[in-house]
Amino acid sequence: MARRRRRRTVVPGAEQVLDRFKYEVANELGIANQIQSQGWENMTTREVGTVGGMMVKRMLQEAERTLASRGQLR
Numbered sequence: 001m002a003r004r005r006r007r008r009t010v011v012p013g014a015e016q017v018l019d020r021f022k023y024e025v026a027n028e029l030g031i032a033n034q035i036q037s038q039g040w041e042n043m044t045t046r047e048v049g050t051v052g053g054m055m056v057k058r059m060l061q062e063a064e065r066t067l068a069s070r071g072q073l074r
Contacts, residue, residue: 018055025054 009015026032031047040048 021055022051025051025058029054 009018023032023035026035029050031043031051034047035043
């Protein structure tokens with residue numbers, strides 16, 4: 001069995017916020033009930049990857065909005 005990597009967050013305490021965000025994205029994708037009944041460990045790589053990819057996409061969009069509002073984007 002492969003060893004799991006546990007990533008540390010840059011901001012202490014952000015784990016809970018990211019976990020809520022993960023479930024929010026899963027809910028939007030319509031797989032939150034499946035995750036609650038089966039658990040993350042029983043989801044397919046594609047399903048988990050879709051959640052992670054959507055999280056990254058939304059975080060980048062928010063960062064771009066923040067930079068644009070500060071006038072730091074050209």
